[in-house]
Amino acid sequence: MIQLHQVSYSYQNLSVLEKASFRLERGEFGFLIGESGAGKTTLLKLLYRELIPSSGALNVLGQSLADLTPSTLPIFRRKIGIVFQDCNLVETKTVEQNLAIPQKLIGTKKQILRDNVNNLLHQMGLIHHKKAFPKDISSNERNRLAIARAIINSPLLLIVDQATEILDPKLTLEMLSLFDALNFQGTTVLVATADPELPDKFVRSKNASTKRVFTLKDGYITT
Secondary structure, eight states, rough: OOEEEEEEETTEEEEEEEEEEEEEEEEEEEEEEOTSSHHHHHHHHHHHHOOOOOOEEEEEEEEEEOOOOOTTTTHHHEEEEEOTOOOOOOSSSSSHHHEEHHHHHHOOHHHHHHHHHHHHHHTOOOGGTTTTTTTOHHHHHHHHHHHHHTTTTTSSSEEEEETTTTHHHHHHHHHHHHHHHHHHOOOEEEESSSOTHHHHHHHHHHHHOEEEEEEEETTEEEE
């Protein structure tokens, strides 16, 4: 599902990743642990090819990222759900319109789209905000909307970039439980976090199965 082999990336002569390698198999749930500034976001951007490595090989969803073209890149990304650290919401669209965007991209019929949006808004506790704009809801609610948007198309791979960091502990565990349920249904999940204790907290609190843990430090990845 995800394979990095000897991947390096530098930004303005600053080495962020140094021959990093790891594998996350199809159907696994992994945590990427690293301090602030360790390069977690950079690594995730490499996985959905917003960035291109200085060297090394990446294979995601059975696709060599070096072989992607401008025409095949959007098709590849539609198989991935991404929860961005800054939510990346469209501020000029309402909550329900933001959530509908991924469904429109894959051509979901209007009635099914409407049902899917409403069901997920109920599940995420946002149905009473469906006509509101992102600026009018709380940071916790913005985060939940970003998560809902990432999962509404049942992606093959879910990438979460530190999106639980601003949530309260109870809501963090609730969101991880949601990711765990998606994982049980077959979605491969990778959650980046600065909290090294988060995987154990989640496993203990929810009696969940053990998750894969990858640590990013000084440009290298250890397991």
